[in-house]
Amino acid sequence: MTFVFVIAGILGASCIMCLYRIGHGPSAADRAVAIDILGVVVVGFVCLLVLLTRKDYFVNLAIAWSLVSFIGTLALAKHLEGKRFDE
Amino acid sequence: MSSHVIIGYSFLAVGAFFDFFGCLGLLRLPDVYNRCQAATKCVTLGTIFILAGTAIVTASAAIALKAGLCCMFILFTSPAAAHALVRGAYLAGVRLWDKSVVNKFKERADEIKYPRGEEK
Numbered sequence: 001m002t003f004v005f006v007i008a009g010i011l012g013a014s015c016i017m018c019l020y021r022i023g024h025g026p027s028a029a030d031r032a033v034a035i036d037i038l039g040v041v042v043v044g045f046v047c048l049l050v051l052l053t054r055k056d057y058f059v060n061l062a063i064a065w066s067l068v069s070f071i072g073t074l075a076l077a078k079h080l081e082g083k084r085f086d087e
Numbered sequence: 088m089s090s091h092v093i094i095g096y097s098f099l100a101v102g103a104f105f106d107f108f109g110c111l112g113l114l115r116l117p118d119v120y121n122r123c124q125a126a127t128k129c130v131t132l133g134t135i136f137i138l139a140g141t142a143i144v145t146a147s148a149a150i151a152l153k154a155g156l157c158c159m160f161i162l163f164t165s166p167a168a169a170h171a172l173v174r175g176a177y178l179a180g181v182r183l184w185d186k187s188v189v190n191k192f193k194e195r196a197d198e199i200k201y202p203r204g205e206e207k
Contacts (some may be wrong), residue, residue, distance in 0.1 A: 003096055003099075004099075007099050007100070007103045010103040010104075011103060011106060011107075012124065012189075013107060013110075013129075013159065014106045014110035015108050015110075017110040017111065017113060017114045018110055018113060021113050021114060021122075026123065027119065027176075027181050028179070029119045029175070029176035029179065029181050030119055030122065032153060032172055032176075033119060033122055033123045033169075033172055033176075034113060034114070034126075034128065034176075036127075036165075036168055036172060037109070037113055037126045037127070037130050039091075040130045040134050040161065040165060041106055041134070043105060043112070043129060043137075043138070043161065044102065044103075044133070044137040044138075046181050047137045047138055047140075047141040047154075048141075049120050050150060051141055051144060054145060054147075056145075056147060056149040056150045059141075059149075059150055059153035059154055059157060060153065061137070062153075062157050063133065063153065063157045065137070066157060066161050066164065067160060067164070068170065069159050070142050070160075070165075070167075070168050070173075073168040073171070073172060074167075074168060074171055075167050075197070076172070076175075077168070077171035077172045077174070077175040077197075078171075078177055080172070080175030080178075080179045081174065081175035081178045081179060082178065082179060083190035085126065
């Protein structure tokens with residue numbers, strides 16, 4: 001059980017690095033890339049939640065989160081490219 | 088502690104290692120394109136390792152099936168998202184790092200930006 005908290009600490013350090021890049025990114029593209037990476041790291045956090053509680057329905061949360069994060073990233077990419085969301 | 092728990096925890100350790108160094112690359116590399124390739128590859132592999140380790144530690148069929156599904160989704164969507172982001176960044180005018188040596192997207196980007204060949 002202690003090991004799971006060590007892994008959570010490492011993932012928390014990764015999240016803090018992503019948050020630094022979101023806050024201080026020189027361009028908008030840096031921020032979009034960091035948001036995408038943060039979405040994938042959160043899936044790892046949900047896995048640790050599964051390990052702590054042994055409930056299988058939290059994995060559904062991981063699947064839904066990864067797909068929603070993908071759609072959000074695509075919307076950000078389209079916005080960067082200068083298009084409207086419906087073309 | 089039985090053997091599958093030890094194997095699963097070692098998978099978790101490898102996954103956290105990859106996640107950490109991917110985010111370190113996101114913090115330390117010089118421009119958007121370098122950051123995106125380092126972070127996308129490392130974090131995708133690390134999260135897949137964490138999902139596999141969870142499935143091995145819990146040794147439950149439902150968790151293993153859903154974790155495999157989530158692995159497949161991440162494996163398919165993460166490179167597509169990174170490709171769309173980098174393309175959007177280039178078309179938005181983000182410059183390459185001044186020590187970058189090759190740019191194979193330049194001609195196609197000029198075709199996209201100026202479709203009739205006027206005013207390069």
